[in-house]
Amino acid sequence: MRSAPRGAEGSALPRWVFAPAALGALLVVVPLVAVVLRVDWPDFVALVTSESSVAALRLSLRTATASTVACVVLGVPLALVLARSSLPGLRALRAVVLLPLVLPPVVGGLALLYAVGRQGVLGPPLEALGIRVAFTTAAVVLAQTFVSLPFLVVSVEGALRTAGRRYEAVAASLGAAPSRVLLRVTLPLVLPGLAAGVVLAFARSLGEFGATLTVAGSLQGVTRTLPLEIYLQRETDPDAAVALSLVLVVVAAVVVVGVHGRRGAGPGTR
Amino acid sequence: MRRPAAAAGLLVGTLLLAACGGGSGDPAASVPAPPSAAPVTITVFAAASLTGTFTRLGEQFEARTPGVRVTFSFAGSSDLASQVLAGAPADVFASADQANMAKVAELTAGRPVDFATNVLEIATPPGNPARITSLADLARPGLDVVVCAPQVPCGAAASTVEAAAGVDLRPVSEESSVTDVLGKVTSGEADAGLVYATDVAGAGDAVTGVTFPESAGAVNTYPVAALSGSAHPGAAAAFRDFVTSPEGRATLAAAGFGAPGS
CATH class of the missing domain: 3.40.190.10 (Periplasmic binding protein-like II)
Incomplete structure (x- = not known):
């Protein structure tokens, strides 16, 4: 994957860099290895295929997929506006959109509760329309979308800025309408960045815990996603919690490898 | 080109040393203080449902026991029991149920005492x-x-x-x-x-x-025990006894807890 010049750059690194770098790597590796060591292997399959585990895994995959779709539908236009438009207040908009990256998820959950909860700002109008959000799978998707959206926006906006406007300008000068430029030139150019954003958003959705717990509650098959199931199992069945943790670690690893592979291959990524 | 790198290395090294120094605690802590003036600090692990009540009990205990300070760690009983088993520096453990107290049975100093009930x-x-x-x-x-x-x-x-x-x-x-x-x-x-x-x-x-x-x-009974790993067994036992004393009971009752055995 790595090209030759990069290797040469690597050899020019001062040696002292490697000590803290190794410590940094160990900080991540040791706990992950500890999880693997702690797994009750003889019962592993039974633990991760129990009714509640499977229900949680299925719910997690369903909701993470739905929220990733929502992130693409909402996040790509948002990234386009942030990278290409000259609306006033763009900096403030970017700051607000990226806020969930640094907010504790519980705070996000509370904010969502005050927005769409029964007593929230939008609660009564939604209730009048017969829509209940709290305690539903929709609330899980909402919470996941809230925390994952910035990942997609950052990835796509970065790719848009790297790609530049030259090809768009050429296409426009040849008479292509804005929509055609967007669909035939801009989006294909940022596809690798979009793919990376999709994978990151999916991964963040899969790991969502705090906001979900706050706004959606926890009920098997409805709102109890894998992280919530792990948190609950830990109370009575640590072995099940560890086994499920490993499942989540493996899924996360697959996702990260997916992003990394694409980053190495794709030309349009940062 | 070497000099900036060396300077940066020195800077990072100094920062790391400073960070390590901070991590090992302040120098005063390692100097043995004179026994009479030394305030003893005990750490009480207590179930989350005891947060308000035990904070109040701690204040009352400190007021009548000069030289002893009480700090608390409030969490779910099963989390606390796991931490005690893992060697956490706790002097007293108050659980919201018998099951989690039973997990640390090997580590208690004396039998756990039931001090409250909750419904x-x-x-x-x-x-x-x-x-x-x-x-x-x-x-x-x-x-x-x-x-x-x-x-x-x-x-x-x-x-x-x-x-x-x-x-x-x-x-x-x-x-x-x-x-x-x-x-x-x-x-x-x-x-x-x-x-x-x-x-x-x-x-x-x-x-x-x-x-x-x-x-x-379905009555939940809360037991409290001093832990054998305590560096201050006297103070730990005193706090346990205070929780089960009439004064402690009164504070617990005011918070809505029932009396055990009633």
Whole structure:
């Protein structure tokens, strides 16, 4: 994957860099290895295929997929506006959109509760329309979308800025309408960045815990996603919690490898 | 080109050293203080449901025991038991149930002493808008009821009273802690929740409590024990004894806890 010049750059690194770098790597590796060591292997399959585990895994995959779709539908236009438009207040908009990256998820959950909860700002109008959000799978998707959206926006906006406007300008000068430029030139150019954003958003959705717990509650098959199931199992069945943790670690690893592979291959990524 | 790198290395090294120095604690801590003036600090691990009450008990204990300071770590009983087993520096452990105290049975100094009981109570939004008067009312269709998951003590108690009353609740959420149940009621998301009597008492005007006779079928008993790993066994035992003293009982009763053995 790595090209030759990069290797040469690597050899020019001062040696002292490697000590803290190794410590940094160990900080991540040791706990992950500890999880693997702690797994009750003889019962592993039974633990991760129990009714509640499977229900949680299925719910997690369903909701993470739905929220990733929502992130693409909402996040790509948002990234386009942030990278290409000259609306006033763009900096403030970017700051607000990226806020969930640094907010504790519980705070996000509370904010969502005050927005769409029964007593929230939008609660009564939604209730009048017969829509209940709290305690539903929709609330899980909402919470996941809230925390994952910035990942997609950052990835796509970065790719848009790297790609530049030259090809768009050429296409426009040849008479292509804005929509055609967007669909035939801009989006294909940022596809690798979009793919990376999709994978990151999916991964963040899969790991969502705090906001979900706050706004959606926890009920098997409805709102109890894998992280919530792990948190609950830990109370009575640590072995099940560890086994499920490993499942989540493996899924996360697959996702990260997916992003990394694409980053190495794709030309349009940062 | 080498000089900036060397300077940067020196800087990072210094920072790392400074960070390490900070991590090992302040120098004063390693110097043995004179025994008479030395304030002894004991750490009490107490169940989350004891947060308000034990904070008050700690203040009362410090006031009548000069030279002893009490710090608390409040969390779920099973978390605390795990931490004690893992060697956490705790002097006293107060559990919300017998099961988690049993986990640390090898590590207690003396037998655990039961000091309080707690029963379930229905929490509703202020004024009880759904007019809930009994446990059976919670099974009414259209009511959003939140309970604890059966895996945690308050959920186990909820299952017990449900079975005893012959009521089949269809909760919209099974939370992993009683505070989350209370939160769903105080935020108005749920019409009712099953929590402990002390949670209702502690929430003040934020909820209205509804007691029900079936709660007597699932009484949680709280044991407290001094831990054998304590560096201050005298102070640890004194705190345990204070919790079970008449003064301690009065504070617990004011918070809604029942007396054990009653």
